[in-house]
Amino acid sequence: MGNAPSTLTQYDIEEVQEHCNKLFNQQEIVSLYQRFCQLDRTAKGFISSDEFMSVPEFAMNPLAQRLLKMVDGLNFKDFVVFLSAFSAKASIEQKAALIFKVYDSDGNGKVTFNDIIEVLSDMAEQRE
Template sequence: MGNKIVTFSEQQLEDYQDCTFFTRKEILRVFKRFREVNPELVPQRMTENQANKIHVPFEYIEKLPELRENPFKKRICEVFSCDGKGNLTFNDFLDLMSIFSEQAPRDIKVFYAFKIYDFDGDHFIGSNDLEATLHHLTGSELTAEEMQQIIENVIDEADVDGDGKLSYMEFEHVITRAPEFLSTFHIRL
């Protein structure tokens, strides 16, 4: 019976359960997915220190099937990475997977969606953020005029206070009216 590898201590698992939307079993499944990304870099048994120190480069993370086809994969990883460059520690990866889980509440998902679309980090979604979003979604399929028209339409529709950009509250108001938001803002384990 003594051959079982203990990935985390009981205290680590309890701490992870307290700060995520996962059960112990799901946390271990998330770790398995993280380790599969780069088994040479990620040890089978993680100390608390390693869980926050070992960074798996974005080039490996982006190959996960859950992210591979997502046009926002780089931005998602940047938002969740403590280095801001998309390289993830296990703790970063666990946070990402927790927020994108089906158990995460809508308001937390909306908060992170706002962060993902706020490319310039100014706490508003302005024209430049909307342009970056459209580039991620369409590549170069839209003309400059089409892009400008879409940006103007979004701001006209959602900018309640007329300042030419979307605050978090304005963004939240729009997202809560989008029934497909919860079904698209998730990653299944």
């Protein structure tokens, strides 16, 4: 599922469900796929940071720049996994893992004072 197929097969849906720990049902995955295809305007099979920024709710998020580093170039399966952390069905551990990634700006597995300063700096730039 590197490039986005025009439609999802039952096998594709089940594969994505497994990939996201079954946090989304079949109907939700089809809906997410439709949204993914809308965002992937050039049908290249992944969503660029510019395409993510076309979503007003994403663009005005104070953490948008931090999130862009995580989402730029996501294919459909990874897009669903990313969104699964926002699901009401996601465990606190899944939600915490996403939050940790947002604040671990250098990706070293630790959130340091410098990481937090960088995140705050990104947020200040977003407001300007």
